[in-house]
Amino acid sequence: MRAVGSSLPRVDAVEKVTGLAAYPGDLDLPGQAWLKIVFAGVPHARIRRMDVSAARAAPGVLAVLTAADVPVNEYGLIMADQPVLCGLGSTPQAERVRWEADHVALVVAETPAQAAAAARLVQVDYEPLPVVTDPLEAMKPGAPILHPHEFNGYPYGQRPLDSNVLLSYRIQRGDVDAGFAQADVIVEGTYRTHAQEHAYLQPEAGLAFTRPDGRIEVICAGQWMHEDRRQIAHALGLPEEQIVVRYPAIGGAFGGREDLSVQIALALATWKTGRPVKIVWSREESIIGHHKRHPFIFRAKWGATRDGRIVAAQVDVTSDAGAYAYTSTKVLGNATMACLGPYQIPNVLVESRTVYTNNCPSGAFRGFGGPQGHFAAEMQVNKLAEALGMDPVELRLRNIWRDGAILPTRSVVPAGCSAAQVLEEAARRGGWRQDQDGHWHRADQPTAGSGPERPFATSLDASRSRVARGKGIAVCFKNVGFSLGAPESCAAWVELHGGAHIERAIVGCVGADVGQGAHTVFMQMAAEVLGIDPALVELQVADSDVAPSSGSASASRMTFMAGNAIRGAALRALEEWQGEERPARGEYIFRPRPTTPYAPETGEADPNITYGYCAQVAEVEVDLETGHVTVTRLVSVNDVGRAINPQQVEGQIEGAVAQSIGWTLMEEFIQEKGRTVTRHLSTYLIPGVLDVPTIVEPVILEVPDPQGPLGARGMAEMPFIPTAPAIGAAIHDAIGVWIDRLPYTPERVWAALQAQSSSSART
Known part of the structure; x- marks a missing residue:
């Protein structure tokens, strides 16, 4: 049997199917104690006093640890801006809480119930501070400053202490004003994307103990053992060699375990008590206590000539970093490129920034800025196609990256670019055809004189609701590997x-x-x-x-x-x-070829090692009475370079599509004044089996990547990225309305229909 290219069973399949696989929450050690982390419970406040005496005196309690017990009270993946424990007696940065789930104390007790009971006895006297939850408001003069103190590890030079802007980027190539002067059509739009909860099956859990050799072992779920080890060792003031990190079976991640949750707390608790210590978060603690997908605001203006050349694109980008940096700077770096799509545009200006607020921190999530950026880019391309009366596939192919294309950063797209191939294959499978002149058009539409205005295609379904049907297409790229100069x-x-x-x-x-x-x-x-x-x-x-x-x-x-x-x-x-x-x-x-960061004024860079490419066609039904959108068919064409295990590749495509449909249509993480409202899976809805498309067609293309092992590209993220704009285009095709804000909930779609009806009545 050949090894590569065969759909061999997963090495962990039998253990997971039979229930024998041990996840962190399944593991126990003799004599273990239990840990409870006390959340702040307020979104922004200065800590005036903390009283843990009643908690320490509670039955079964072994220790109550506060900020003064942390040797180096800071941590962070990109920069150390977050205290391990907020409180007095360590650093000025730790003396305030900036997020309702900031950790203020650790309670270690003999049983989970004793730890939870004692945690309720911890008393914190807070001085409330103004709460800012809108990143646009957080940038205004006079906004409350969340991080007025220096913190270690800021990797981008001197950070201004009088601003909530964590970091900004700028890409400028050509002359956008001259480009817009050449354009025959210009479209503008403001696009908003929202936070998303990872909702992995296994909530945060772990176990720590001191090994016979004196080293501390932390058993947990994560995404990078040595980075977890580095941050744990730093916080405890120990050499990295004194920490061992072990991952048993991991119940999902999607980026949600890149930043630490319980790891340092476990290591500190076992180090201070000498006992093995275990923790298992509830689902509510998990939803409140770990980061989310970044919300973004894009203000975009694009121009094209009558023959379908995109000549200028100007985009203003703001992301909500939440209370701490996490991976916000890197996500912003990806979105700054993605908001231009995989298109050769001679004149571009992108100005972007990520901003601290008192919301839940934003961090890594499948696609890592790509879904948000491509949503804006692909919606703009579809609007340009409508304004030009040109097929959206034809417009894309006239501008899409190909080998030798120059990126907005003035570097050349890495060899093996297959953006055109995935787009053409998706178009063919989605019902597009080429005419005798080689131009693309939908086979179910007239090829001339169709224009942007089309009547509804309606019918009666079994529930007697009026239904409009539509089809949309989108294409994307996704970087493979760390970007913008990060060591790899x-x-x-x-x-x-x-x-x-x-x-x-x-x-x-x-x-x-x-x-x-x-x-x-x-x-x-x-x-x-x-x-x-x-x-x-x-x-x-x-x-x-x-x-x-x-x-x-x-x-x-x-x-x-x-x-x-x-x-x-x-x-x-x-x-x-x-x-x-x-x-x-x-x-x-x-060590792959190095990448380089954006130059400060122009954004000139060689930003990424290589890319993967994906295109999707979505077919939808929109209930005109309720606004409910059903995706009936979704074709996802993905160039994976070489499919090492084709069945696993198909599974990744199907899983990404399901997760992206959740983000696009129904998932809505709601916070009010810095507090989580949707803190249970009964209020934060994720897709069930009846919410995914009736038909998902995973299509694998294999255009070998010259840098990849045996030609393979990384691919697990890219099927997530084009789903939202493909559905957005399909909704517009069905009802004639552009909806520029996600998610496309029934309420939002229904409101757009009502607004359209009111506008039609007035005219």
């Missing part, structure tokens, strides 16, 4: 055992499998390079002691980076094997 590497080793033939191959690589099947792919790629049966490959992936860092399971990078690292290690091991070394061992650290 992945380590692996391969050890070969046997006599005349390889009888066993052990692969060490600690890249996280968060449910996407990474470990299965590790096995397949190693077997392919070694030329052996995959059954002979054993994986060592358990903890941070196994191998040096693999980097994060994020940025669509794990297959790409780990595959290159495993390939390099396997080739070195084979070389030793052929030299009669038994066992033979090869070690390799893969």
Whole structure:
């Protein structure tokens, strides 16, 4: 059996299906205590006094820890702007809370019930501070400043302390004013996207203990073992070697475990008490207590000539970072490119910034700025097509990236660009055809004189509701790997055992499998390079002691980076094997080509290693009486370079589509004055089986990426990205209304229909 290209069963399939797989919440140790984290409960306040005496005296309590107990009271993935515990006795930064789920105390007790009861006895005297929840308001003069103190690790030079703007970018190429002067049509729009809860199956949980060698081991769910280890060690003031991080089975992540939740608290509790310590968050704690997808506001103005050349694009971008930085700067970097789409535009000006508010922090979520940016870009392209009376596929293909295209950052698109191929394949499968002149048009529409105005296509369904049907298309790119100069590497080793033939191959690589099947792919790629049966490959992936860092399971990078690292290690091991070394061992650290950050004024950069490409066609039904949108069919065409495991690729496409339809149509994380309203899955609705499309068609293209292992690209994020604008275009095709704000809930669609009816009545 060939290793790569076969849909081999996942290495963890049997354990997960039978329930034998151990997740962090399933693990227990003799003599373990239980941890309860006390949330602030207020969105913005200065801490005047804290009294934990009653909690310490409560039955079963072993310790109550406060800010003064944290050796280095700061942490953060990109910058250390967040206190481990807010309170007195450590740093000025820790003396205020900025978010309702800021941690103010840790209670360690013999049982979960005792820890929870004692946590309710912690008394904090707060001085309320003004709350700001709108990023536009947070930028105005006189707005309350959330971070008036310096904090360590700000990586972008001096941060102004009198502003809530965390970071800003600017891309300028050509002359937008001259570009708009050339344009025959100009379209403008303001687009708003919203926060999204990850809703992974396994809420935050973990267990920490002191090993016999004196090191602290933290068992948890995460996306990057060595980064978790670094932040834990920093907060405890210990060398990194004193911390071991282990990931058992992980019940989903989608970016939601890139930033820490319970890890430092567990390590601190076990370090201070000498006991093993466990925690399991409730679903309510999870929803309130971890970051969300970034809300964005885009103000866009695009211009095109009559022959369909996009000549200018100007976009103003604001994202809500929430109370702390998390990955906001990196998400903004991606959105700053994505809001221009995969199009060659000679004149561009993008000005973007991310802003602190008292909302839940925003962070990594599948697509990482791509869904928000492409929503604005693709809606603009569809509006341009309507204004020109041109088919949206035809307009896209006249402007789309191809090999050799110059990006807005003045660098060349990496080789292997397949944006046109995925778009053409999606169009064909979605009902578009080329005429004898090679121009694209929908087969179910007249090819000439159709114009932007079309009557409704209505019918009576079984419920006697009037239904309008429509179809829309969108295309996207997604960066593979860390971007904009972030250091990038992945380590692996391969050890070969046997006599005349390889009888066993052990692969060490600690890249996280968060449910996407990474470990299965590790096995397949190693077997392919070694030329052996995959059954002979054993994986060592358990903890941070196994191998040096693999980097994060994020940025669509794990297959790409780990595959290159495993390939390099396997080739070195084979070389030793052929030299009669038994066992033979090869070690390799893969470092891809470097990227560069945006230049301050122009945005000039080589921003990304490479890209993946996806195009989608959505077919919808809109109930004209209720505004309910049903996606009846969704075609998703994805260039994955090479499908290591085709069934897993199809699963990633289907899962991304389902998750993106949730974001597009129904999921709405609501906060009021800095407090979470939708704090349960009964009020924060995610798609069920009846909410996903009746037909999802995952289509795999394989245009090898020259930099990828065996040609593979990372692909798990890109099927999420074009879904919202494809549905937005389909809704417009059905009812003739552009709706520029997500989600497309029945109320919002119904209101747009009513506004359209009122406007028609007046005219």
